Amino acid sequence: MITTAQDEINLYVFAVRAALGDLPESLRDELLEDLPEHLAEVVADGEGSLTDRLGSPEAYAADLRTTAGFVGGFPDPPKRTDQVKEMRDLALARLRVADRRLGPLFGAARASDFLVQLRPAWWVLRGYLAAMVLAWMLDDSGQPIGLLPRIGGSEFVALLLLAAGVLGSIWLGRRSKRLAHWPQMALYAGSVVLVLVALGGFLEADSTSRGAPYADVNYDNPYGNIEDLFVYDEQGRLVSNARIFDQNGSPLRLGNAYCYDDSGNYTEVQTLTYPYCADRDPFRAPSAAASADPAATATGPGPVPDAGAEVNPSASAAPSPSAISPSVSPSGK
Amino acid sequence: MDTTQLLKGVLDLACLAALRDEDGYGYDILRRLRTAGLTEVGDASVYGTLRRLFNAGLLTTYVVPSDEGPHRKYYALNPAGRAELQRSGKTWHGFASTMDDLLRERETA
Numbered sequence A: 001m002i003t004t005a006q007d008e009i010n011l012y013v014f015a016v017r018a019a020l021g022d023l024p025e026s027l028r029d030e031l032l033e034d035l036p037e038h039l040a041e042v043v044a045d046g047e048g049s050l051t052d053r054l055g056s057p058e059a060y061a062a063d064l065r066t067t068a069g070f071v072g073g074f075p076d077p078p079k080r081t082d083q084v085k086e087m088r089d090l091a092l093a094r095l096r097v098a099d100r101r102l103g104p105l106f107g108a109a110r111a112s113d114f115l116v117q118l119r120p121a122w123w124v125l126r127g128y129l130a131a132m133v134l135a136w137m138l139d140d141s142g143q144p145i146g147l148l149p150r151i152g153g154s155e156f157v158a159l160l161l162l163a164a165g166v167l168g169s170i171w172l173g174r175r176s177k178r179l180a181h182w183p184q185m186a187l188y189a190g191s192v193v194l195v196l197v198a199l200g201g202f203l204e205a206d207s208t209s210r211g212a213p214y215a216d217v218n219y220d221n222p223y224g225n226i227e228d229l230f231v232y233d234e235q236g237r238l239v240s241n242a243r244i245f246d247q248n249g250s251p252l253r254l255g256n257a258y259c260y261d262d263s264g265n266y267t268e269v270q271t272l273t274y275p276y277c278a279d280r281d282p283f284r285a286p287s288a289a290a291s292a293d294p295a296a297t298a299t300g301p302g303p304v305p306d307a308g309a310e311v312n313p314s315a316s317a318a319p320s321p322s323a324i325s326p327s328v329s330p331s332g333k
Numbered sequence B: 001m002d003t004t005q006l007l008k009g010v011l012d013l014a015c016l017a018a019l020r021d022e023d024g025y026g027y028d029i030l031r032r033l034r035t036a037g038l039t040e041v042g043d044a045s046v047y048g049t050l051r052r053l054f055n056a057g058l059l060t061t062y063v064v065p066s067d068e069g070p071h072r073k074y075y076a077l078n079p080a081g082r083a084e085l086q087r088s089g090k091t092w093h094g095f096a097s098t099m100d101d102l103l104r105e106r107e108t109a
Helices: A005-019 A025-032 A035-044 A050-054 A057-067 A080-106 A111-117 A119-138 A155-178 A181-210 A215-219 A294-299 B003-018 B026-035 B043-055 B079-108
Strands: A229-232 A258-260 A266-268 A327-330 B059-064 B072-077
Touching (some): A005 A025, A005 A035, A005 A057, A057 B043, A119 A155, B003 B043, B026 B072, B043 B072
């Protein structure tokens, strides 16, 4: 549980403070202000835990109470603000422990040490954000700003503003520790506002880059999900072993050149003729596939369903393009 | 007889006396008292007593940075502290000799 001497001291002081809970907050603060340093001396000068050497924190508190001149009467009911402060103190103590535990993960004694090292990076980022917000407020050209702080669409202004923002932010960052209280608070508050605005901007940029309006047309192959190709003649009869060509006479390869029959057996199709799998004819006569796709049967594009017309696997040669006008119906949507 | 009961009455004087020749920080003063023979004196008692003497205006403090470890708050007697040490010292001597006499009479009686 206890990892370092400092944690042990913090927890001990916390327990002593809790045992003196009936004293006014200011009196406790005053009484305990030197205790951590004092206990550090105790720890440094010998072996054993603080509790072994000094007794329980409660006994320590009782000793303090009598010798420091405060006589504990009936404890006042704890005030709400005290409870809030108590919870805050406990949370801070836990946070410090976690800080030390996580330290090795970042190769430092404490995780916060690592964050401190990252501060210059934050200054640069803050400078960029400030420049972006400034450009966003000053730009009235109506053009999209993009990811640089452009004003009126000018790259030159953008780079100038970016440099000024980053340098200014670093300058402020290096001096923030020496600022007086109110300017420092103003700087922190400004940084928080910047982060919030930046989060909004980030979400907007993210959704813009995801929702590219022409993505479907430009980038997706509309034939990507075609598995097989069915050609019908004017009478709606399936043309078997059809061959299709482009304007240059090159055969078009579409779909997957293999079939599964009803029992799930896999057969590879060797020839480049369509359909690969005549069994999958989407406009097959209703008697053959009663419930295959009634809607498609009723409103199908070309073929008229003909109950009498069995699919005729006539092994004809490639149909001459002028002789018939095939209507093409992709399947496997 | 319980020494801790006795200590309660004289801890102020003991702390003032420990600071007579040399300033010291809390743990330092505790060690001086223990080295001097007050082995039962408690850490919290010394810490509390020093704070009370300081609040009573008998001590001054100053902080000395330490290379290894935390900064140390040194306590020093101020004139009021020295006067108090002298006065309480006299009271103690009177009390102690009375007790000595009392015990001697009983022993010889």
